[in-house]
Amino acid sequence: KAGVTxxxxxxxxxxxxxxxxxxxxxxxxxxxxxxxQTPGQGLQFLFEYFSETQRNKGNFPGxxxxxxxxxxxxxxxxSTLELGDSALYLCASSLAGQSNSPLHFGNGTRLTVT
Amino acid sequence: GEDVEQSLFxxxxxxxxxxxxxxxxxxxxxxxxxxxxxxxxGLQLLTYIFSNMDMKQDQRLTxxxxxxxxxxxLRIADTQTGDSAIYFCAGGYSTLTFGKGTMLLxxx
Numbered sequence: 001k002a003g004v005t006x007x008x009x010x011x012x013x014x015x016x017x018x019x020x021x022x023x024x025x026x027x028x029x030x031x032x033x034x035x036x037q038t039p040g041q042g043l044q045f046l047f048e049y050f051s052e053t054q055r056n057k058g059n060f061p062g063x064x065x066x067x068x069x070x071x072x073x074x075x076x077x078x079s080t081l082e083l084g085d086s087a088l089y090l091c092a093s094s095l096a097g098q099s100n101s102p103l104h105f106g107n108g109t110r111l112t113v114t
Numbered sequence: 115g116e117d118v119e120q121s122l123f124x125x126x127x128x129x130x131x132x133x134x135x136x137x138x139x140x141x142x143x144x145x146x147x148x149x150x151x152x153x154x155x156g157l158q159l160l161t162y163i164f165s166n167m168d169m170k171q172d173q174r175l176t177x178x179x180x181x182x183x184x185x186x187x188l189r190i191a192d193t194q195t196g197d198s199a200i201y202f203c204a205g206g207y208s209t210l211t212f213g214k215g216t217m218l219l220x221x222x
Contacts, residue, residue, distance in 0.1 A: 004156075006156075033210075042212060042213075042214045042215065043212040045211070048209065056208055056209050058209070090156055090157065092157075098206070098208065098209055099144060099207055100144065102147060102159050102162055103147075103157075103159070103210060104159060105156035105158070106156050107154075107156040108155075108156050
């Protein structure tokens with residue numbers, strides 16, 4: 001079974017631009033979660049989607065948004081990029097949501113904002 | 115919310131056992147997890163334990179859970195150089211909270 005696929009692997013953007021990251025979950029998984037990983041803050045939860053509905057949201061500004069499609073694929077958007085948004089963005093899928101089943105992570109998208 | 119604490123660094127020799135410790139605050143976690151991250155990669159699920167269990171063994175990995183002290187540990191038997199990585203514990207009910215990670219360095 002194919003794992004979680006994130007595209008692109010690397011992105012370089014300029015302050016003020018916006019970016020869209022994509023995630024394809026493991027086949028059959030209905031939940032997709034997004035995390036931001038930085039050396040200083042570690043792994044921080046952004047949001048979780050289940051069957052196209054946002055189930056939980058972390059403590060991030062409204063510039064960070066996401067959505068999930070009917071095939072469970074998910075996208076994450078960051079608008080008006082700031083230097084501090086440089087990070088590894090990790091997507092994870094699970095069968096029934098974070099409360100009930102393990103998260104399986106992709107290899108991440110490394111975003112650099114200059 | 116959940117708070118998860120780990121020691122930052124552990125150094126062992128090849129063939130020794132490694133023990134990575136973690137403490138957490140939220141006792142409502144259904145499961146507690148251990149993940150491994152190698153350079154340039156995402157997090158790999160190593161093992162997990164249901165909150166009503168005390169111990170789980172999976173080949174070279176042993177997870178111990180002390181619910182009273184809210185303490186979780188991961189023991190790796192016969193540690194190899196390929197085990198060098200960052201190890202994260204995670205817990206929580208509605209959303210998972212991760213520790214900052216323990217860097218395990220295995221020397222030959």
